[in-house]
Structure formats: C-alpha cells, structure tokens
Amino acid sequence: MKKAEKSRKKIYKQRGFKQALPFLLPASILLFVFLIIPFFFAFYLSFTNTRLISPIPPRFVGFSNYVRMLGDDLFGKALLNNFYFVAIVVPLQTIFALFLAILVNQKIKGSTTFRTIYFLPTVTTMVVVAVIWTFLYHPEGTINAILSFITFGKWEPIDLLNTERIAFPAIMLLSIWQGVGFQMLIFLAGLQEIPESLYEAATIDGANKWKQFIYITLPQLKNTSIFVIISTTILAFKLFDQVYIMTSGGPNYSTYTVMLHIYNQGFRMQNVGYASSLTVIFFLIILGFSLIQRIFLREEREVF
Amino acid sequence: MRQRSRKRMIIINRIISYILMIILAIFFLFPLLYMISVSLNPSEIDIVNQMSSIKGFILTTISIENFKDVFDRMPFQRFLFNSVLIVGTTIIAGLIVNSMMAYGLARFSFKGRKMLVSIIVALIIIPFEAIAIPLLLITNKMGWLDSYQVQIIPFIANPLYIFLLYQFFINFPKDLEEAALIDGAGWFKIYWKIVLPLSRPVLASVAILHFLMQWGSFLWPLMVTRGYTYRPLTVAMQTFFGQAPIYWGDIMAFATMMTIPVIILFIFLQNQFVKSVATTGIK
Numbered sequence: 001m002k003k004a005e006k007s008r009k010k011i012y013k014q015r016g017f018k019q020a021l022p023f024l025l026p027a028s029i030l031l032f033v034f035l036i037i038p039f040f041f042a043f044y045l046s047f048t049n050t051r052l053i054s055p056i057p058p059r060f061v062g063f064s065n066y067v068r069m070l071g072d073d074l075f076g077k078a079l080l081n082n083f084y085f086v087a088i089v090v091p092l093q094t095i096f097a098l099f100l101a102i103l104v105n106q107k108i109k110g111s112t113t114f115r116t117i118y119f120l121p122t123v124t125t126m127v128v129v130a131v132i133w134t135f136l137y138h139p140e141g142t143i144n145a146i147l148s149f150i151t152f153g154k155w156e157p158i159d160l161l162n163t164e165r166i167a168f169p170a171i172m173l174l175s176i177w178q179g180v181g182f183q184m185l186i187f188l189a190g191l192q193e194i195p196e197s198l199y200e201a202a203t204i205d206g207a208n209k210w211k212q213f214i215y216i217t218l219p220q221l222k223n224t225s226i227f228v229i230i231s232t233t234i235l236a237f238k239l240f241d242q243v244y245i246m247t248s249g250g251p252n253y254s255t256y257t258v259m260l261h262i263y264n265q266g267f268r269m270q271n272v273g274y275a276s277s278l279t280v281i282f283f284l285i286i287l288g289f290s291l292i293q294r295i296f297l298r299e300e301r302e303v304f
Numbered sequence: 305m306r307q308r309s310r311k312r313m314i315i316i317n318r319i320i321s322y323i324l325m326i327i328l329a330i331f332f333l334f335p336l337l338y339m340i341s342v343s344l345n346p347s348e349i350d351i352v353n354q355m356s357s358i359k360g361f362i363l364t365t366i367s368i369e370n371f372k373d374v375f376d377r378m379p380f381q382r383f384l385f386n387s388v389l390i391v392g393t394t395i396i397a398g399l400i401v402n403s404m405m406a407y408g409l410a411r412f413s414f415k416g417r418k419m420l421v422s423i424i425v426a427l428i429i430i431p432f433e434a435i436a437i438p439l440l441l442i443t444n445k446m447g448w449l450d451s452y453q454v455q456i457i458p459f460i461a462n463p464l465y466i467f468l469l470y471q472f473f474i475n476f477p478k479d480l481e482e483a484a485l486i487d488g489a490g491w492f493k494i495y496w497k498i499v500l501p502l503s504r505p506v507l508a509s510v511a512i513l514h515f516l517m518q519w520g521s522f523l524w525p526l527m528v529t530r531g532y533t534y535r536p537l538t539v540a541m542q543t544f545f546g547q548a549p550i551y552w553g554d555i556m557a558f559a560t561m562m563t564i565p566v567i568i569l570f571i572f573l574q575n576q577f578v579k580s581v582a583t584t585g586i587k
Contacts, residue, residue, distance in 0.1 A: 015413050016412065016413065016414050019412055019491055020408040020414055022492070023404045023405065023407055023491075024409070024420075026400075027401045027402060027405035028405065030401065030457070030458075031461045031463065034439065034461070035427060035435065035461070035463070038435035038442060039435050039438075041435075042437065045437070100328065103328075108322075110325075111325070114328070117332050118329070119570075120336060120570075121332055121335075125519060125520040125522075125562065125566075127520070127522055127541050128339075128541065128562055128563050129335075131541065131545050132336070132559060135338075135339075135342070135556070136335060136338070140352070140356050141355045141356060142338070142355060145356035157356075177331075177332070181332075185578055185581040186581060186582065186584070189581075189582035238431060238433055240522075240523055241522045241523070259523075262433070263523070263527075266440075267437070272437055275437050279435075279436075279437060282433065282434055286434070290429045
C-alpha cells in the first residue's frame with residue numbers, strides 16, 4: 001500500500017516539462033513555421049512594396065499600402081459586396097437551418113433519412129457545387145424554366161450569372177444550399193441539449209407549441225444561435241471558390257469580394273505588399289466577429 | 305372526444321411534416337441527381353436541348369461514354385491519386401501530431417502550460433486566408449512550389465483540432481494511465497497503447513473535420529500547383545470546367561466521380577459525421 005502511494009507520488013513528480021516536450025514539439029514547430037511566422041510576416045509585408053517575383057529588393061513604405069486602400073474603389077466595392085452577402089445569407093441561412101433542425105428533430109419515422117439528405121450538399125465540394133449550379137443557371141436551363149413556369153411565362157429566360165442584379169443572389173442561393181446542412185446539425189445538437197422536462201412542464205401549464213418555441217426553444221438555443229450566426233458571418237467573408245469559378249467577380253464587379261481582391265492583387269498582379277495590407281484588414285474583420293462572439297457567450301455564462 | 309381531436313391533430317401535424325420534408329428533400333437532392341443524370345447521358349445535343357424541361361432529367365439511354373471521355377481528356381486517376389494521397393497523409397499525420405500536443409497539454413504539469421493553451425485557443429481565430437500569401441512566399445523560398453509537401457505539411461498541425469482533443473483528454477479518467485505508469489510503462493507507450501485506442505470516437509470526429517477541410521481545399525492548390533503532376537481534384541475540376549468546348553456530360557461525369565465516393569463514405573460514417581459537426585458547435 002505504502003509502496004504504491006510512494007510510486008504514485010513519484011509519477012506526479014515525473015510529469016514536468018521535460019516529459020511533455022517530446023509531445024509538444026512536433027505540433028509546436030509546425031504551428032510556429034506555418035501559422036505564427038506567416039501571420040506576423042503578413043503584417044510586416046503590408047508595410048513593404050514586396051512583389052511576388054522581382055529582382056529589386058523590397059522597400060519599407062510605411063502606411064502607404066493602407067492609404068492606397070482608401071482610394072481603391074474595387075476594394076470598397078468588394079467590401080460592400082461582402083456585407084451585402086452577410087446581410088442576406090446569414091439571416092436566411094440561420095432561420096432555414098433552425099427550421100430544418102426542428103423538422104428533423106421530431107420523433108417520426110424517416111427523420112434521420114431526411115437529415116442525411118439535407119446534409120448531402122455539405123459533403124459535396126464547393127467546386128462541384130459551383131459547377132452543377134452553373135449548369136442549372138444556364139440561360140436555357142432549369143432555373144429559368146422554373147421561374148418562367150411559376151410566373152406563368154412572364155419571366156423571360158436570361159443568362160442569370162451574367163446579369164448584374166441577379167448574379168450575386170444566384171450565388172447566395174447555392175451557398176445557402178451547400179452550407180445550411182452544417183448549421184442544421186449544430187442546431188440539432190443544441191435542440192437535443194434542451195431538457196425534456198421544460199416542455200413537459202409547459203404542456204401541463206397549457207402552453208401551445210408556438211409558445212413553447214418562443215419561451216423555451218429560442219432562449220435555450222441562444223448560445224448555439226450566436227455560434228451559428230458568427231460562424232456563418234466569418235464564412236461569408238471568406239467567400240471565394242464559388243465566385244472565382246462561376247463569375248470571377250463579374251458582371252461589372254457585382255460579385256467581387258475581398259478574398260477575390262486579395263487573390264487578384266497578391267497573386268495575379270503580384271502586389272504582395274498591397275495584398276498583405278488587405279489581408280491584415282480582412283483578419284481584423286474576422287477577429288472583430290470572433291471577439292463579439294466571445295463577449296456574448298461569456299456574458300451568458302455569467303448570468304447563470 | 306377531446307382525445308380523438310388531439311389524435312387527429314397529431315396525424316395532421318405528421319402529414320404536414322412529411323410533405324415539407326419531401327419538398328425540401330427534392331430541393332436538396334435535385335441538383336445532385338441532375339448531375340448524375342447528365343453524366344449518364346451520352347448525347348450532348350440532348351443535354352443542351354432538354355436542360356430546361358423535365359425530359360433532361362429522365363434518361364432514355366444510359367451510357368458511361370462521358371466517364372470514358374473524362375479519362376481520355378484528362379488524367380483523372382492522377383488527380384484522384386493526388387487528392388487521396390494529400391488528404392490521407394495530412395489526416396494521419398495530423399491525428400498523431402495534434403493528439404500528441406493535446407496530450408502534452410492535458411497530462412503534464414509545467415510552468416507556462418496554461419499560457420500555451422491560451423495561445424492555441426487564440427490561434428484558432430487566424431483564418432487560413434489571412435496567411436496564404438506570406439505562406440506562399442515562405443514555401444516558395446523553401447523551393448516547395450508545385451509539390452506534395454506544400455499541400456500537406458502546412459496543414460498537419462491545427463489549433464482547433466488540438467483544442468478539441470485537449471478538451472477530450474482533460475475530461476478523460478486518469479486511472480488506467482496511472483496503473484500503467486506504476487507498472488513501469490513510459491509516457492509514450494501509455495499514449496500510444498492506452499490513450500489513443502480509447503480516444504477513437506474523438507479522433508474520428510477530428511479526422512472527419514480535417515477531411516472536409518482538406519478535400520474541398522481549392523484556393524491553396526490553385527496558388528501552388530502548375531501542371532497536372534501534383535494537382536488535386538478540385539483544381540483539376542475547375543480547369544476541366546474552364547476548357548473549351550464545354551461538354552456538360554463530361555463535366556458532370558467528372559463531378560460525379562468526385563462526389564459519389566465521398567457521399568458513400570459519409571453515409572457509412574453518418575453518426576460520426578453528425579457528432580463531429582456537433583462538436584465544433586460546442587466550442
């Protein structure tokens with residue numbers, strides 16, 4: 001007995017930094033080289049005029065990249081488009097995801113199968129999704145036919161992805177189609193955390209389904225909703241694959257986004273310095289949303 | 305009397321639910337089924353002529369002609385091999401490296417441990433998009449452009465997965481490990497023989513999240529690969545799509561071959577998939 005006690009103490013003594021180091025080293029090195037260094041490097045580059053391939057050594061240019069940004073109409077346009085995307089997609093996708101989650105959370109036969117079906121687009125790579133929907137959006141394609149059918153022929157078939165006011169909403173639709181399954185599952189996990197007893201008590205008190213939804217489900221899902229809203233917002237700012245493949249930002253920059261601008265500036269036009277300053281701003285936006293999420297979730301914890 | 309009307313309400317509710325679920329299922333399935341249907345249609349003229357009507361959806365002749373075309377026009381098997389190799393290696397190396405770090409943080413006591421955990425949590429916020437360009441410069445300096453390692457090594461360690469595993473290990477009972485220690489087993493042996501086998505569910509969840517991210521990866525391989533040799537399916541798909549003339553049958557055959565294996569895998573691993581997505585929400 002005593003011996004065991006002794007050796008146990010010895011074990012605790014042997015759990016120091018030296019023993020931990022071999023476990024920590026591989027990931028630490030990788031994170032340092034491929035995440036932390038590039039991260040600080042981006043800040044440094046944003047104050048230089050570095051080009052991707054150039055014989056002239058880069059020069060320190062102070063804040064001039066950031067000043068240039070102020071006069072960059074395309075950046076303004078891209079930023080506005082990102083906000084437009086967030087303003088439409090985030091509320092629609094969140095409400096839709098919640099609706100789907102409630103629908104498949106019912107204890108009825110086959111709901112798991114439907115859950116699987118709603119999740120299939122999420123498993124489908126965005127590149128593939130973009131290609132399929134380009135086909136559906138073809139001037140003589142299915143979507144035009146459906147629009148024409150439901151408006152009793154008033155809708156004239158058009159090249160949806162080449163029409164300034166329609167191209168972006170068209171991309172929004174497939175983005176929601178692809179992403180909503182993921183958010184649905186997160187809501188579903190949240191729904192299943194709600195104690196059954198709350199609903200039982202409400203039923204005894206005579207509260208109908210709608211009242212139960214407003215007074216139990218919604219407040220209980222507060223944390224989940226904040227997470228879903230913020231994560232959808234962050235994903236909306238990263239918007240790239242769909243617009244790159246389907247429209248390259250056109251027509252007339254109506255689907256142009258910040259990520260596309262960073263890619264074009266840094267990679268196509270090789271203005272690495274300027275692209276890095278765009279990247280820094282992009283990071284600060286994401287950081288802002290992440291902090292908002294943390295503040296909200298922390299407050300919630302303090303209340304309880 | 306009252307009970308009967310309540311029963312009727314339940315039945316009506318159920319019918320409405322089913323109708324809604326079926327309509328939504330059509331919305332989610334239609335584009336995917338259309339993809340498969342077009343891929344099996346050998347006549348490009350028929351595809352274009354019928355794309356606006358229900359006829360395009362119902363096949364009169366089924367053929368694998370388009371699939372053969374894909375192999376004739378592009379080394380599809382090469383891209384598939386590349387994708388599987390890149391994703392597979394990243395996930396396996398990632399599971400080992402990330403779980404080791406998480407275990408090191410969860411089971412050892414040393415000065416600065418808490419700080420290290422905070423740093424990992426803070427790193428989760430950095431989006432890949434914000435480091436893509438400096439990372440390109442760094443990997444370029446290393447002479448890694450157009451290679452496998454440029455698509456694998458930077459994506460092995462991931463702070464989110466370290467954090468998820470860390471949370472699992474922290475709540476994991478220590479008894480077994482202590483017993484093994486008393487028996488004289490080393491830390492690495494304990495980690496490898498006891499901890500990892502008992503962590504299968506969480507490892508599977510992390511592997512699935514890693515898979516979704518790596519398999520769909522597009523921006524980075526677009527930036528770092530040139531020819532056919534190291535390209536994954538995503539970039540190859542985009543190139544194939546952009547090549548004139550556009551044969552929708554061929555394109556959809558490519559898309560189908562890229563999608564169906566993943567969907568089958570998903571259906572097999574369903575419950576784990578659901579869990580893995582749910583864990584990301586509980587951050």
